[in-house]
Amino acid sequence: MNGHSGADAGQRFLHKDRFPCLLEQLEAMGYSVIGPTLDQHAIVYDRIRSVDDLPRGWTDEQQPGSYRVRRRTDDAWFGYVVGPHSWKGYLFPTPVVIARAAREGGDWEFKEADDAPPKFAFLGVRACEIAAIRVQDRVFLAESYVDPIYEGRRTRALIVAVNCEQAASTCFCPSMGTGPRCTSGFDLALTELSDGFVVEVGTAEGAALLATLDSSEASISQLRAAQAARRSASEQIERSLDTRGLRDLLMDNLEHPRWDETASRCLSCANCTMVCPTCFCGSVEEVSDLAGGRVERRRRWDSCFNIDFSYMNGGHVRDSIRSRYRQWLTHKLASWNDQFGTSGCVGCGRCITWCPSGIDLTEEVLAIRGDAPVSEGSS
Amino acid sequence: MRDASRSAAAAGLRPWRTHTVRVREILAEVEGVATYDLAFRDESAGAAYRFAPGQFNMLYLPGAGECAISISEDRATSAGYRHTVRVAGNVTKTLTGLRPGDTLGLRGPFGTSWPITDCIGRDVVLVAGGIGLAPLRPAIGSLMRNARQFGRRHLLYGARSPESLLYWRQYEEWSQAGIRVHTTVDRADSRWTGHVGVATLLLERLDAIDARNAVLMCCGPEVMMRFTIAAALNRGFAPDRIWVSLERNMQCGVGLCGHCQMGGEFVCRDGPVFRYDRVAPFLDVEAF
């Protein structure tokens, strides 16, 4: 790996006029390019076939419980923060066939999904999203059993990151140590200037791709402009989450009165888990043909906010909104660390924006911290 | 980064790999409970299959779905593997429609197992409630073989009524192998001369035991296990020698789907058999 050691040595400049070549080259290499595009008043991730598909001149404004797209005063291509989608929609798709069963000569035969994994190039991946992919890598790839669907897509994917140049009111990536600058985990990382992009190389694949493009060595003024643009994102971040002793704080306060208070506002709608880029829960449903001789096993995203999620013979383990919100928050910010050695939160703020009640997990933690006894020396 | 994930995947086990198994025999046990003896159709898969007492399989009935069933096999060698199932939901109900010769799917074995080697040189108390005797039966088998390795061995078993005592035909065989079988029921009329009352009372009464050094394994409804643990701690059992088998909604069996999460554990992968001190903080938290 090279490119971001020293004083931004080896960075290149790609003019916007030359950017279509990047898309063409990726297509030629067999990638489906997925990137930001405007759809139904939101910036979502979808197939990008030309630069015209990008949300040029659009931005987003986010508050707890509120998301609006607005016209920018300039023509920036990546001048937004993050939308409701995350890349898990492509790496951990829903629904997806994970296995099949068929009756052959009276006996049931079973096959794992004959998955021909698509080859995705992700364009416009933010620093918090790289962190989220890393979290899901840990969940799906690092234990003895690996998720074949995720693995097939992930190992083939190429990541073209784009650094944030602005922040939403809901962002708190510095608290989680995940952003706003992309520092690793990408093949290429771009910083957008008015006429082009300063490009950093993260991997050999990224370098090979860049070599096919008509780029020039980035000038000192371009490097300075890129640095200033990235800094403006950092400077706009207002929200924070104090992670000191967070795991023990939450696990030691499972009966805190705040859970009841939050439960009175939480609708248990599962939005937070759907937009969260790290939530990985799924359920399998059986889809059979009319004769019942061929069955597909389809996995869909599921959520710990759905009451049936914890159903066992005779009842639901978590039968109240209080218990389900507590499950989500303590998993995300506490027991996730026990299980995976990392927080389940990357500070992207989606759960705050897309909560219809505007529940803000940073405020919830603050409330529990506020009148909880401080535990010493915990991490 | 991509290389790292590739190498991890190369070593990865495949969670959805499902074997075709054939029903060899269906044994009616007690009301609503039957034992299915299942044999691998593919002999090489059957020969490669190994399980440890306490582990479970996901049994798959296409169209109905999967359910986690502990392996209740107690024999050292077997042509098939026994699964004792209580009808409780859609999948287990569909299972009752199968006949010998029919096929179904099996994934597994999954999860952790009973600490048989920890029992060497120690007294052992097994406490079971209802169908919870099924996951303990392979452990009983292990405690019967190489019996001299172990100290005094007791099985305390509680069921709803005399008619619902599971595996009653085997108690004599277990007793002859040196396992003291104590049964108790919740409900009986005065013709029943065995014990009436919950299994925790049997534990409180148990005299011939070196509680401080003994190993206790428990499987039954969670409420019953909580009180059994309380009684065991009261009797002087060590928290790190008490083991419980927990039940949660399990779908993938390997810690990927999230359903069975409990604190820092996935019950399917880090359990179902847990050392009590590892789950103690969560067992008493309501709806956790």
Place this chain on the structure above:
Amino acid sequence: MDVEHVRYALEELRFLAEVPSEVIARLADAASLQRAASGSVIFREGTRNANLYLLRKGKVALDMKVPGRGSVRILTLGPGEMIGWSALLGEGKMTAGAVALDDSELVVIDSHGLLRLCESDHHFGFQIMRRMAAALAQRLVATRLQLLDLFADLPAGAAAPVRLEPGDGP
């Protein structure tokens, strides 16, 4: 009967574990030993009985009669356990019948004598009542677990059956 013999029997009982020896000595004065052959009735439900029993050996069942259902077995008791608490704490009217299921040995304590001892010496009384309370608490928890009917076959998805009949209100 030899008081020393009774005292030895009391010292062996789990019910009196960790009770100071002077308390046991005083208890022995009010106690005697009794055998009950398998199948013999120790006391009948609804009758008055002045004795509290501590089971030394064997097994005793507590039964209650329910019209239309006959004799329902509520609980069986084993060595070290207490039987007949109503003699000490109630009005002496037995709430259940007790029958020996095996050849059994019991320590029989006259409840009037015991109560007098408790009243005259509150320290002694506290020791005794604390054991009684602990034994009843254990039995209450066990009864609750029985009441939960944990092994009942519930239809999938059904909650525990709770049925209120008309007139069940307070």
